[in-house]
Amino acid sequence: MKKLINDPQTVVSESVEGFGLAHADVVAVHLDPTFVARAGGAVPGKVGLVSGGGSGHEPLHAGFVGVGMLDAAVPGPVFTSPTPDQIAPAFAAADGGAGVLAIVKNYTGDVLNFETAAELAEADGITVRTVTVNDDVAVEDSLYTAGRRGVAGTVAVEKIAGAAAERGDDLDAVVAVAERVIANVRTMGVALTACWVPHAGKPSFDLPEDEIEIGIGIHGEPGRRRIPLASADEITELLLTPVADDLGLTGGEKVLLLVNGMGGTPASELYVVYRQARRLLEARGVEVTRSLVGNYVTSLEMQGASVTVLRLDDELTALWDAPVHTAALRW
Amino acid sequence: MKKLINDPQTVVSESVEGFGLAHADVVAVHLDPTFVARAGGAVPGKVGLVSGGGSGHEPLHAGFVGVGMLDAAVPGPVFTSPTPDQIAPAFAAADGGAGVLAIVKNYTGDVLNFETAAELAEADGITVRTVTVNDDVAVEDSLYTAGRRGVAGTVAVEKIAGAAAERGDDLDAVVAVAERVIANVRTMGVALTACWVPHAGKPSFDLPEDEIEIGIGIHGEPGRRRIPLASADEITELLLTPVADDLGLTGGEKVLLLVNGMGGTPASELYVVYRQARRLLEARGVEVTRSLVGNYVTSLEMQGASVTVLRLDDELTALWDAPVHTAALRW
Amino acid sequence: MRVDVTWATAWVRGSARTVFEHRVAHIALDRQIGDGDHGENLARGFTAVLARLDALETAPGDIGEVLRLVATTLMSTVGGAAGPLYGTAYLRAAKVTGFPELDSAGVVAMLEAGLEGIVVRGKASPGEKTMVDAWTPAVAAAVAAAAAGAEPDGVLAAAAQAAEAGAVATIPLLATKGRASYLGERSIGHQDPGATSSALILHEAAVAAAGRAG
Amino acid sequence: MRVDVTWATAWVRGSARTVFEHRVAHIALDRQIGDGDHGENLARGFTAVLARLDALETAPGDIGEVLRLVATTLMSTVGGAAGPLYGTAYLRAAKVTGFPELDSAGVVAMLEAGLEGIVVRGKASPGEKTMVDAWTPAVAAAVAAAAAGAEPDGVLAAAAQAAEAGAVATIPLLATKGRASYLGERSIGHQDPGATSSALILHEAAVAAAGRAG
Ligand SMILES: Nc1ncnc2c1ncn2[C@@H]1O[C@H](COP(=O)(O)OP(=O)(O)O)[C@@H](O)[C@H]1O
């Protein structure tokens, strides 16, 4: 595996530095400890939104820092949660006096490190509330796991909660909106290839040329099961069905459909998946009123995709449509 | 090589169909013959912009159809120029009575098919002017080739000429702006891996684990030379130096810096390249005043990147900054 | 022996067959010095040609009609460089073959018109490693054979043989036109895909004429 | 024989060495049922620990001071699940070791506090295929050894041996906590990386005590 990097040890800091240079109109990068804040600093009186997690999922999270979305993002090492001493200063940078919402993907590492950071920040007088994104329906029986994982649905949580904060909602209200998104968003993913963590020198798992992994997360871990390679339409059905079932979509609903690339899959293939996901939803009587297709929550150069459905109501739709100006999402 | 497709024969039409469904607010897709037009049709009195070429370079070109950029895009089969019977109707769809500018990447196939289509359109009373993008400095001695290739610089030509058309420039003026961009934009690319054309069943070239191709085009063809894998900083220097030299950048210039992914390279690596390209430009006394980093002109799932520099003046900068609303570029 | 409208149809069907048979081989050649689609492009084109041929309600009245059908079909389905080049070749050839039957001079005129079409569109000279390097010797050989008194089928056989030799002779050439030119020195040592397909198609013209004779 | 501040420093340096040596092995284990970073995470953490230890201007006064340095360093450099878990373990252990030297009861208290820290943070029970499955038998063995009258080094040796056995015993377990739990049945048959590194680190505690004795 070849990578356009200088050194596995410095790839995150160099990449974040480059990101800051390229998007100086939107973000300000802090390098020691590493976090990315909204250009211009915290907005007084506005609830601050902070997210973070391991690197390797770009544009998540730094690509979503900016007006109408996050106030700060905290990138850890590749696929490894950041540490409290990075997260706590990001909380401080995001706090405009109205408190901070931490959006945490449900992984033990992220949960524990954000929890510790919140304790540190609270000790400094910053109010921190946390929501945990757990949209991955691949993890079926969450009684026997650390709960469902947080994957591509995170984008919807960050966008919509970000819009709520931007319009002036207080912390309780922003938390409530975020929780409503979390309650209504589900995702399932597939890997055609593994990815290569820079320092590992090996693919994250071994997958024969004629097999794929269904029910993957976003850390290059293997999925729930391995099946023979199938057509895009068949694979899309394997992803969409549990998502739609888990949401209990029976017809008449309006939804956002997000087809997310894992990093190494061409856009053309994502649109083939989108086409079929949309047909399947329509066959259920579900109306796709908002769409997003592209690489938003990735696993380095992994080939694969995930299908996310968010059940919309008028308010969630309006918040989704609200202006956003970040490096990776803008309208 | 595994692909998220149903059938190599239908991948382009299914993908374009999905694209049209996902972006119905911006585009209208025509399927037989296949082209993508701006939603709402031609704008009366506005110069129409049409581009196109083989598929596999997404988001180019369909992703750039919309307000402030293209009026129509014509996708051929993967890496194969579209045919005149697709292009001519796209010309007609884009014509608002002020004539049409065809933006053609300099490949024999594209040039010949657009030429024939222009003849057909002219016969129907549509004025068509053509500009040929040839930004690839990898093709050093264009006396002994079909001229330099058109690669990632195409995005800048389409964006800036699109803004000129949108503000009401007439056909001559839009042609002049497009030519000015073409005269001031240069690109060079690298491949870490080959790509796989869906119907070919083989990689587009064979590349050992410890070598890379310097001076590639965007059709999965081998580059000008093969070198051992090097660090991102070294590779970036190999790309940027001929670009800056060919532009004759000696210091004091303002430029747009575009680091373009070939499809399979993670965003994090593109920012590592961006960081070094920017440092090298600054070391030359060149000021990077505009930036773009991401997958804009791709080669399917190829891993690699290209570095594009556009010398800016105040007018080109203002046109770059002008509003754009397409599937892949929006501000 | 007769180079007539039946021959023309047989030639086109033979061309389709050879293009399908050599699909992978053409892809492999184009993968070396181009973008790997030449075999796919031609297969797509000739699939459409056969479909349109089969869909005709009345049989074509003359050779030119058959070649015009091929020309417009290839133009609108092949794409790439080969589409307009082959399309123009057949179109030009159609213009000089509006007859039920061709004599040797007529065959020469047809081949000359085809080459002219390719050159007008592509502006390549001989030696630039393109399909021109198959067509140029083919026309020269046809002229010579006709001057030496060969029958139409003999003229086509001479052209086919020369085209084949011309295609092979592209191997050592440095490409200076088309996509292969971007490779510079690295284009040397590979046979040009378009010259190769041209030789195969001209071979089918001779086979169709010989088959009629046998 | 003495479990004192010199022992603590030796333990930490030994832990660093074993973490560096097993970096690839831990990555390989975590690659099977996690995300392949456990070896990298711990190596990064202990590199920082050594750096801070070397940068100290005055030698640490007691065991607790050493363990507190390890706790805060791991907390701020390891990340992932292991960072807060190990960090809290050392932090809790530091709270009960603010002495120049520990007797057998003190060693037991230290290990109990460490385990408690892991459980408080991670909320895992024994049998969930986590580092708890190394620490729980280690504490039990330490308690038993101390009750049987073992010296501090003997208590640590008993704990290390039990931790090692506990780590191996995670192989047949189904993970229900941490990242491996997402694999469901597929987590069975692999040794837990965190239990493995825990056993190695506890082994170094025993080695450091034995080394002092020898
Ligand atoms: N300017 C030209 N004149 C004549 N033939 C050309 C020219 N450019 C390319 N060709 C021919 O076209 C062939 C490539 O066709 P094809 O692969 O179908 O198109 P593309 O190069 O667009 O992928 C080459 O092998 C060459 O024979």
Ligand SMILES: Nc1ncnc2c1ncn2[C@@H]1O[C@H](COP(=O)(O)OP(=O)(O)O)[C@@H](O)[C@H]1O
């Ligand atoms: N809830 C938990 N309680 C105790 N230990 C846990 C828990 N979750 C995970 N672990 C331990 O953490 C180890 C993984 O650490 P590491 O790979 O560094 O972090 P991550 O899982 O975030 O990548 C597991 O092998 C397991 O021993």
Ligand SMILES: [Mg+2]
């Ligand atoms: Mg991790």
Ligand SMILES: [Mg+2]
């Ligand atoms: Mg082609």
Ligand SMILES: [Mg+2]
């Ligand atoms: Mg080709």
Ligand SMILES: [Mg+2]
């Ligand atoms: Mg791990």
